[in-house]
Amino acid sequence: MSALPPGAGLDPAVARRATRLWLVVLAVIGALLVIRAIVGTEVGTGDAARTVHGFGMVFVEPSGQGFAEVPAAAWADAVAQDPAQQRITLSWPRTVGVWAAALLTLAVFSFLWRDNPFYKLAESIVVGVSAGYVMSVAAWDTLVPKLLGALAPGFTKAHLMPALDVTATDWWALVPLVLGMLLLCRLAQRTSWLGVFPLAFVVGTFSGWKFVQYVESDLLAQVATMFDPLWVPGDTLAATIGGTAGAVLILVGVLSVLAYFFFSLEHRGPLGGAAKVGIWYLMITFGASFGFTVMGRIALLAARCEFLFDRWLWLIDPAGNH
Amino acid sequence: MSRSMAVLLASLAGITMVLSKFIAPLGDAEVKVADWFNVLAAIAFVLGGANLLKMNLLAISARGPGWGYSAVTLCAFLVTLGAGILKVGVPPAAAFPAVPFSGEKDVNGSALWWLYEYAMSPITGTLFAMLAFYVASAAFRAFRAKNAAAMFLLATAFVVLLGRTYAGVLATSWIPHDNPWVSWLRLENLSAVIMSVFTNAGTRAMIIGIAIGVAATSLKIMLGLDRSYLGGAR
Amino acid sequence: MTPAADVATPFFVEGRGAIAIALLVVSAAIIGGILWARAGGRVKVRRMAGLDAVDEAVGRATEMGRPILYVPGIMDMDNIMTVAGVTILGRVARTVAEYDAELEVPTSRSIVMASAREAVQSAYLAAGRPDGYNPDRIYYVSDEQFAYVAATSGMMARRRPAACFYFGCFYAESLILAENGNAIGAIQIAGTAETAQLPFFVAACDYTLIGEEFFAASAYLSGEPDQLGTLLGQDVAKAVAWIAILGASVAGTVVAAFLGAGPVADGLAALRQAMGGGG
Amino acid sequence: MSRDPRLPSLADRLDRIDRRWIFLAMFLAVAVPILWVGVTGRTFPESPTPAVQGAFDAVESLPPGSKVAISMDFDPASAGELQPMATAIVRHCAMRGHSICAMTLWPAGGPIIDATLKDVLGARPEYRYGENFVSLGFQAGNEGVMKQVNADLSAAFPTDARRTPLADLPMMKGVRNIADFDLLVSVSAGYPGAKEWVQFTVSATLTSGKPLRFVAGSTGVQTPQLIPYYPTQMVGILGAIKGAAEYEYLVNDAVRRADPAASIPARFQEAQRRMAPQLFGHVLMIALILLGNAVFVARRARGASA
16 A cells, blocks of 8 residues: 555556546445345345345335335335335435435545545535535524514514514614624625624623633632542541542642643742643543543444445344334 | 724623623623624624635636536535525425425425435534544554653553443453452443543643633733734734 | 513622632733733743744745645634634734745634634734735635535645644544644644543644643733733632632541531531532 | 664554554444444443443432433434433433423434434323423523523423423423423533533522432543533433443343343344444554554664654
8 A cells, every 4th residue: 555645646647546446446336236236135024025126225104294214124014015005105315315325425435545536526515515504504593583583573473484482573683783784894895894893792792701601610610629528438448548549639630730731930840740740630631531532433433334334235224224 | 993993892892791790680691692693603604605605616717626626515505505595395384384484494305404414414424433543543653652641641541442341341350349449440440530530630620721711811802902803913 | 581570689690709709810810910011020931832833833834835724623703712713823824924825724604714814914914914915715614513624624635734723612623634634744733722622632733732721822922021911810810729729628628527517617518609619 | 773774674664554554444343343233133231330320320210200301412423422322311211201301402403302202202102292291492592591491491492392382381381490300411412512501500500409410411522521520510421322332221121120021122222232343443442552552662672763
């Protein structure tokens, strides 16, 4: 394997080799999918059991105003009872969706190998879709209820959000509207100086807010936890010694880590010693935090693998989806 | 001139917020301000969206390398925005059949739901999952016992990793669990001790330091000493 | 929203004495530090290797003709870490302007983009290079965390910045960015107060500013007396906290081990409750 | 050095190993056990830690019919870790006959609540919406909402997710503020989440005469930040998928003790199933750390610059 970092490859010979390599990878993936389809999957039980060669399929049945997903086994059962039934059907949008999701998943993983057109495609899609998504959410969840709903409650309730719980106009909503308009003045060169006022307002208010919040719930409350006695009697001598040692180690740790954060004194002499112990505590904290996080990250990878193996390839079926 | 006014505005706004925590009639200022900020951030999307359009349109018109990806981004953005704002494929809410826009914007089956479920969610989820690979690579490279501090980092990560699996439980299962003098050495207990003593102390002290750092930063903003977020470099 | 005022509500919120005192102490310490520095008092600040390396990193990027990446976190301006990140950006941008290097700032929020542009533009102005400022290199990507990461990682793989700075509020993206920066051989300097992400920056970056150090960075980089005075003030506040912690611990121990239940124990419990330290 | 410096030693080569080999190893360590467990259906037993036992006991010890509020503050990106927790806790509450009130402060949390409630309560006809369980849905405002629910729940959530006013829901009779619940659970992936619930809601009730019992479920990365609040401000913590697996085990164990013949549906063993890739992933991480240090020591012994 070459040690080339991802993205390097402007040399045409390298680029040609990379293209060939990608063709091979794609051919292998394609062949595996064909084999998967030929092998097929048995869905349904008893008399309804049948082998299907498709996978990554989603079946739906009507439910309320829309459709609900049902396991492939339910479809097999329904077809076994009545081959002409139209209640449980294959959902093309959802099936295409599962395949799109699976291919996009592979495209993102391909970045681990190196930057490549598939990753770039996935990247372009996610940037566009997510920006559009967050803006839609902001429009419907914030602008409509909190701005339009506050300033024009009658119109909003009649046409957009009948369930909105407002009756009278709330003129306070003009404040963010004016601030927002000032911010948008940045779009034009001549008026862009007005854009600093909303910035000043936001940063100012939140600095006041966070000032009190952090001093209250982090500084004061954490100092207050240190009222815990150092002497911790337990049921047994071992418990007493253990509890007391723990309490003393906590105190030593808090004081020495704080000592590390002193800026106006060089880390020499007793302060230097304390700061060094402080660093050790910090490193233990980071090590533990790292260890805990690894767990979560592996779980996420497992979830993606399960998606590929379960919902797309139908290799496993732990939750009885097909 | 406008900058000085802006700094004054920041100070007044900050001081008002501080006072609101102590003066009862100002008590609901926080909720209001949080609402205002959300609305402002929503309006600011016009700035971000305009920038996104501009950057991608420039890239497309320049036909530089990779302009096709810009076109994809642009299409994905406009399609999603259109689907979301116009609630494409969203039936009216059951309670209000006469109001066409009354349904939830991302109800199961709608266009926005499809884009979220099958495009955005798998990509972002996979990017998140790639961390599993990166933690492995970082662990191999960075966790080396170069000095005492690194040794502590390494040893703790090791114990926690081992203690959180069945393997760790097996590895120290020979230590009697009913002898209080040694039972804490069992890996699953040892990682709990690390968490409740060392991590507890380290986190507490960091939280205290951070609170003081936030206080200093906020005060500097309210006093007008830090103004570079407004372009007021000195 | 407002309940009917059938009982006269007091003008001041009750039970906020302890927090008021704490705010006054912290404010007095920091303002005192500023005044001390203004009056010509000497403020010595210990070295912070991570910040001393900023110049070196920018210089190296200039030599190699590669851009410099600056990420001000992924949160909005209502987060103090983002404000600190933008402030540090102002200082870093000044160095970048002096070296005439190329700066790249992808942001995850529209308002942060606006603020970062202000900070960078005025830094270029202050450095005497207003022409070097290019607002198009400070751009909005997406509010979605991982969409932002996808675009920034891709950009890193293609433009190969020689120096990466991460100053602000970070979540899971910290390690993705830092590992990708590592793979392209960039010098990386990070700073955050998001304690959960510090291990990853420590593992994958060359230098990491931990917690309060991150908030001290802008003052340190500016080198102005006012700013250094705030560091002194922070230290005074920390010293008070240090003594309070020691005092609390001793008091708690004496009460628990020797005095037992009684008026002193009640007083201590009341004090603890007023400070919000639970039961 | 006695060897030809142009010939890199094994340690040198390992030191410069292409990280993609590590990626491949990690992929295999996770993917193979998933397939193995998926095919055989076997899981590992768990031994619950005190923090998880505390959470379990908090639900177990409440008398049937108690009111439990659950805030599902996460999005699909963290569902891998947190969904099994949310499912297990809701299921445990349902087994004990508690009333469940779900809410979320994350915009993407609404569908998660619906799916969880449907998944667990769908097969329990005795659970009727509005009487034994409600979903308040999503409310924007982060800490602002948490402060509001301290004083007045209906100010923060005027209606439930189905736009029914709270006053019209039988289950919400007698619930004026959050402290009227017997237990608050937050399953959270970050901000706002368990930490904020402690700071703004639970802490506020500690002085009000009726302390609110609080259980947190959290991602691995957030768990260390919650440790300082346990056990004073929170009675239990479920940390990461391991915490979820332990809780699931306790719940499933309770089911089996009540009825030894009961079969546990696969979807209620999700976290336990996930522990197999965890085990191999962790072992790989440990091996990588050991290998990294072996390489480091070997190269240092040879005098190579690190």
